[in-house]
Amino acid sequence: MDERQLRILRELGELGSVTAVADALLVTPSAISQQLRLLQRAIPVPLTERQGRRLVLTDAGQALAGAATEVESALARARHTVEEFLDRPDGEVSVAAFSSAGAAFFPLLLRALAGPDGPVLALADADVTQDDFPPLTREYDLVLAHRLDHAPPWPRTVTATPLLSEPLDVALPAGHPLAAKPRLTPRDVADQPWIAVHDGFPIMATIEAIATAAGRRPRLAHRINEFSVAAEVVAAGGGLALMPRWTSRPHPDLVLKPLSGVQARRRIDALHRPERTARKAVRTVLTELRGAARTIRDGLAHDDDG
Amino acid sequence: MDERQLRILRELGELGSVTAVADALLVTPSAISQQLRLLQRAIPVPLTERQGRRLVLTDAGQALAGAATEVESALARARHTVEEFLDRPDGEVSVAAFSSAGAAFFPLLLRALAGPDGPVLALADADVTQDDFPPLTREYDLVLAHRLDHAPPWPRTVTATPLLSEPLDVALPAGHPLAAKPRLTPRDVADQPWIAVHDGFPIMATIEAIATAAGRRPRLAHRINEFSVAAEVVAAGGGLALMPRWTSRPHPDLVLKPLSGVQARRRIDALHRPERTARKAVRTVLTELRGAARTIRDGLAHDDDG
DNA sequence: ACGATCTTTTAGTTTCACTACACAGTCCGC
DNA sequence: GCGGACTGTGTAGTGAAACTAAAAGATCGT
Incomplete structure (x- = not known):
């Protein structure tokens, strides 16, 4: 039968x-x-x-x-x-982000999707090396990843949705002699001690590019991935650091100065397996991520801070 | 899929x-x-x-x-x-019966299965010739059929459950000269005019057997299948008739006298296709039919008549 | 009685799920 | 770190099952 x-x-x-x-x-x-x-x-x-x-x-x-x-x-x-x-708008959508992107995007995302009948967010931070971002798409629906402008593109196995192209500024103590200048050149900062990230993490190549532009080898004083930790060390005089202009919360004792002469930008992309966007809930979150990126780029992210 | x-x-x-x-x-x-x-x-x-x-x-x-x-x-x-x-006790069970069996069995059956959760009866009368009884099992779950003791058995395509072996008595008007005798012989009745059934109906052979036992040919005055009609004709002096002892309601102006010397009995069987008893409801009705047959045989069928 | 319609049977063909076997990726212990 | 055990996948071949075609059997209507 x-x-x-x-x-x-x-x-x-x-x-x-x-x-x-x-x-x-x-x-x-x-x-x-x-x-x-x-x-x-x-x-x-x-x-x-x-x-x-x-x-x-x-x-x-x-x-x-x-x-x-x-x-x-x-x-x-x-x-x-x-x-x-696939058509359910209220499924669970998992989003992973490296620290600074999480700090900037997650609150906006939660606020935008707070209503009922929307996607249920499952957020996670994941600070991994460049190569380890794509594999995260196996576990998460969406992965916020960053890479430098001239770094190799993401592998074909994942789809990348560009969210933000963010300048990297030089962070220095408010009382630092260079803080008086409106913008800095590689020669200005090449001899300073740098607070770099660990090997394999995206920002590293830019620090090396700065030193190279000035004909020097970079002085790597510290290795700190976390921008908030690095900010404290910069404020305490431990050295200079490259910091993203928009996605790091401003430190009261620090100033950010734009660099000229070198391309110092990082791209923030949302990575995902192609089939994940078959789910309406995932598409909704992806749309909200783009909206959040505009908010961040236009400097509206920290409105509530007064 | x-x-x-x-x-x-x-x-x-x-x-x-x-x-x-x-x-x-x-x-x-x-x-x-x-x-x-x-x-x-x-x-x-x-x-x-x-x-x-x-x-x-x-x-x-x-x-x-x-x-x-x-x-x-x-x-x-x-x-x-x-x-x-198959296991549902409350299905519909269709029962067909020739007239006199219906008159005798149907009331008992309805009374026995009146409760809820029992089979739902669908009763029908069907007065057909001997040969037409087996085909009725296509349409009805159970078919009450009758045949004479020495008639050929039912075909193998149907299952026959014996219910009753019923004597056939001679019905004669209460004032008839033969009514004084306790029992009748073939010679007593062979010369009387008979009320017979139509060709192909079961009782016919017995009338012929009676005449043969007396060395005569039967005088067939009338052809009436329905016992109640035949009873009225007998009462009016139209002739003698063979009547089943138990399943015909006694007529006030008639007496029934047993015959000796010839085997005058009819068998009442419940016919059905073998697979019909796979249903519990059908089995229940069949059991009740056997109970009803006992009641009829023991003369308890008309208790309510006083 | 005959043709039309419907179902069933039989034989042959096609389709499809499976096995056997080889192979590739992954984990684990020495 | 490297072979061996384990797990999943691809391929060719096999057997069972469902199907078609054709013919026969059964029933209806005229």
């Missing part, structure tokens, strides 16, 4: 003849007859009986045909389950 | 590896892998993903696996539908 045989039985109940069922199912009457015989073989009481030259259902056959209808509707529901799953 | 593929997907969700599913379903992992691939071909988003060297369900896969469970339970219900149909 399989789905097809039950289907045939139900059709026979509705259409009232083997020929009609065959026409409806686009096969020969012979096929219908054979399948009915197979179904009957599994059941100890007659399901059909001849009525003149037509074949109709017995009471037992009608009972089984009724159950067949339930099987078919369950199958139809199963066939629609995937689309429904 | 068929039932088997959904089954495989569900098992994969529960067991967590292709090999485990293969073991559970008694096939090779290759077969599982191929079926998963076929299922995936019909769905635009990934249902499974590698996790180390194992294969697990994606969220979409889990959604579909959930729907698969419903399909399976619907199929399981379908597989049990027939048995449930």
Whole structure:
């Protein structure tokens, strides 16, 4: 007793003849007859009986045909389950971000998607090396990753949605001699001690580019990934650091000065497996991420700070 | 997307590896892998993903696996539908009977099965010739039929449950000269005019046997199938008639006298197709029919008449 | 009685799920 | 770190199952 045989039985109940069922199912009457015989073989009481030259259902056959209808509707529901799953606006969407992007984007995202019937956010921070961003898309629907402008592009296995192209400024103590200048050149800062990131993390290449532009080798005094930690060290006179202009919360004792002469920008992208955007909820979050990026770029992110 | 593929997907969700599913379903992992691939071909988003060297369900896969469970339970219900149909005590049971059996059995049957949760009776009278009783089992669950003791048995296509072996008495007007005798011989009645049944109906052979036993040819004055009609004609002096001792309601102006010397009995059987008794409701009615037969034989049928 | 209609049977073909086997990726212990 | 165990996947071949075609059997209407 399989789905097809039950289907045939139900059709026979509705259409009232083997020929009609065959026409409806686009096969020969012979096929219908054979399948009915197979179904009957599994059941100890007659399901059909001849009525003149037509074949109709017995009471037992009608009972089984009724159950067949339930099987078919369950199958139809199963066939629609995937689309429904994809079209649900309120599914859980997991988003991973490296620290500074999380600090900047997560609050905006939570605020934008606070209402009911929207995606349920599952946020996570993930500070990994450049190469480890793409694999994160296996675990998270969306991954906020960053890379330098001239770094190699993301692998083809992931889709990258550009969110922000953010300048990297030089952070220095408010009382520092260089703080008086409106903008800094590589020669201004090449001899200063630098607070760099760990190996494999994106900002590193820019520090090296600055030193190279001035014909020096960079003085790497400290290795600190976390911008908030680095900011404190800069304020305490530990050295200079490159800091993103928009996504790091301003430190009261620090000033950010733009660099000229070298391309010092990082790109923030949302990475994801292509199929993830089949889900409406994921598309919604991605749209909100772009909106948040505009907010951040236009300097509206910290409005609530007065 | 068929039932088997959904089954495989569900098992994969529960067991967590292709090999485990293969073991559970008694096939090779290759077969599982191929079926998963076929299922995936019909769905635009990934249902499974590698996790180390194992294969697990994606969220979409889990959604579909959930729907698969419903399909399976619907199929399981379908597989049990027939048995449930057979085990239901409250189905409709159709019973056909020739006139006198209906008059005697139907009231007892209705009284015995009056309660709720019992079979719903669909009664019908059917006065047909001997040969036409077996075909009635196509239309009715149970058919009360009668035949003479020495008549050929019912064909093998039907099952016969013996209910009653009933003497046939000679009915004569209360004032008839023969009414004084306690029992009658063939010679007593052979020369009397008879009220016989139509050709092909069971009682005929016995009338002929009586005449033959006396060395005569029977005088067939009238042809009346219905015992109640025949009784009125006998009472009016139209002739003698053979009447069943128990299943005909006594006529006030008639007496019934037993015959000796010839075997004058009819058998009342319940005929049915063998598979009909697969239904519990039919078995219940058959049991009640046997009980009713005892009641009739023991003369308790007309208790309510005072 | 005959043709039309419907179902069933039989034989042959096609389709499809499966096995066997080889191979590739991943984990684990020495 | 490297072979060996484990897990999943691809390929060719096999067998079962569902189908078509053709013919026969059954029933209806004229």
